[in-house]
Amino acid sequence: MTDRSAAMADFLAVTDWHEAEARPLAGDASNRRYLRLHRSDGARAVLMDAPPEKGEDVRPFTRIARYLTGLGLSAPAILAEDATRGFLILEDLGDALFARVLERTPEDEMRLYTAATDVLVALHHHAPPTDLPPYSPQLMADMAALSFDWYLKGTTGQDSPARAELHTTIHDLLQLRAPEQDVLIQRDYHAENLLWLPERSGTARVGLLDFQDAMRGHRAYDLVSVLQDARRDVAPATETAMIAHYTAAADTDPDRFTTAYHALGAQRNLRILGVFARLCLRDGKAHYIDLIPRVWGLLQRDLAHPALAPLASLVQSTLPAPTPAILTHLKEQCAT
Structure with a gap:
């Protein structure tokens, strides 16, 4: 023993x-x-x-x-x-993860994601714990730069002089478009961490897992997390409907919220590109490389928002798309 x-x-x-x-x-x-x-x-x-x-x-x-x-x-x-x-x-909240439920009954996607969005509406009615650290534009820019530190460097073998420009561009974008840090954000709010508990009622029907890294942040962050899921495809119609559902239920300006949503989505997806590359290159978890194309697609969706044009131009000129050759190259360097 x-x-x-x-x-x-x-x-x-x-x-x-x-x-x-x-x-x-x-x-x-x-x-x-x-x-x-x-x-x-x-x-x-x-x-x-x-x-x-x-x-x-x-x-x-x-x-x-x-x-x-x-x-x-x-x-x-x-x-x-x-x-x-x-x-x-x-x-024990059981095994009915949203991801597994939706594999069996994909027609339930709108119902489950509406329930998950309602949890966020309810949560955001309450002040966060006072001792939560802020997920600030500075910290989020640091995290987005992981895309250069691990994904880009793993691809090219070199540091990029554009890293500092990326950091500044992300920081300034978030400071302008998503500066609020007034709710608890769970940060890993997605279909592999949510359980369907239909025997319960209201917002209690959604079981919550993996929230120990919670911080104080913008109310769009967890909505991005659940709708732009690195592990499963969420229908674009569901994403659009849930943004509208949240803004109506929370009485939030739709245009301002949607801009913040895409700014936070771009930050989050850049961070995930770096984290998934790091999980392979440093930690030997090669299967995370297979998720990178979906993350890249989500990033492009966010960068298409007009308010993100400067960031879109920078990303397109510096970060290579995850072609099969690039993904194979990353896996070949995977730690053992």
Whole structure:
């Protein structure tokens, strides 16, 4: 038994789940591990194993989970915790991820995305926790520059002198078009992190996962995250309808909101290009390269907005489109 396994056994021993059978669940891009616990009485829960020695910290998750459940939203309840050693036992919200549900019943897309948009409307009626850091234009520009640091450099093998210009252009665009930081943004609000809970009512029908990196940001950010999904194609008609649904429900100026939406979308998709390239080149996770063409397509959709013309010109002159040859080249450099 490894030291980590022994620590997990010690944690479970003082909970109501000490005799439960543990079965692995799919993980994510972090160092966290998840196990489903099955008790002999039929009860189920989820064990999160987040090793502090690998940089993980469960406290942001528990803080945001309690904030969200306090608003009546369906984050997992915390059943037991050991923050020092990095273990949580969480309410099991099931397996009905939006992505899996929509694979089986694609005709439900509008219904599920309307529910996800309504969650954001409800969340944005409330002030965010006071200790959340801001997702500021400066930080967002830093994150967008990952596209140069990893995607572009992985493609060409060289640093680009245009990186500083990209940083300034993104910063100034966001400062002008999306400067507000007045709501909690979950930042990974998409179909692989949302669960369909039809037995519940209202906004509680959407189960929430992977929100521990929440920050204070613009109210369009999570809507971009869910509608411009790097992992599945969302119908353009659904995207248009949900933007209109949000602006009507939140009583927000549609033109101003839509411009902010596309500015944030461009920032987010540039960041994801860099992150996915890094996950391959540094971390050995080559399958993320296969998602890059979708992200590139979403980026082009955002750059088509007239307010983003300066950024569009810069991106088109510096970042190469992800051709099959470029994707193969990135995979060939993947860490082992």
